[in-house]
Ligand SMILES: [Fe+2]
């Protein structure tokens with residue numbers, strides 16, 4: 038049950054890197070304020086530092102006490118130990134809905150579609166599938182991730198739609214990182230499904246030194262919710278970003294349905310939103 042009828046609050050964060058020394062607040066306190074501030078928790082990958090099942094069990098114990106529905110995608114670090122099925126099962130047992138294409142997760146009238154995504158770069162400079170076989174395989178991975186996202190979005194019938202990624206679909210939210218690594222931080226191929234299907238908001242992580250917000254070419258807001266970036270940008274706020282979505286369609290005078298999203302509600306954070314606080 039949402040606390041304010043017609044408004045669903047989504048808390049989002051990625052790049053927890055559980056297991057990495059001195060990265061972020063202690064896991065016991067990371068989610069302490071989620072239940073009082075949000076109706077859903079969305080996690081954007083790199084939840085563990087090495088994809089070790091023991092890291093997953095520690096995270097699972099912390100998440101089991103959160104008290105609101107949890108939806109997640111995994112990140113590249115969660116793949117490091119090649120134990121993704123075991124890690125996903127540990128998180129599922131803790132009540133986390135782990136998305137990797139397939140059926141979307143629906144809660145409080147909002148549909149969540151998610152994939153990890155992949156790298157390859159942005160716009161006209163993106164890597165193309167040409168030359169060596171390994172280059173074609175690399176590009177194929179990004180194409181396949183985009184297709185999985187597109188399939189999930191095509192099945193969604195909810196009024197509001199949220200996309201979770203680990204890699205960025207746009208260059209705007211990786212700006213602040215060294216330019217040399219932009220191409221490893223995301224792929225424009227992930228933006229294509231966001232243009233073809235209606236989406237209200239996108240969350241991603243991976244770019245720890247990127248930019249808080251950007252927009253797709255279709256005008257959908259993309260939030261980089263990497264924990265390190267949030268902590269630098271909003272040092273006094275809880276270690277997640279809260280976005281409100283209104284449910285309940287509103288019809289304009291011309292009869293068109295208006296899709297409405299209210300953004301960040303934390304006034305303190307809003308006041309600081311223009312301050313990037315990027316340290317690369
Ligand atoms: Fe990360």
Ligand SMILES: [Fe+2]
Pocket residue numbers: 083112113114203242243
């Ligand atoms: Fe990552």
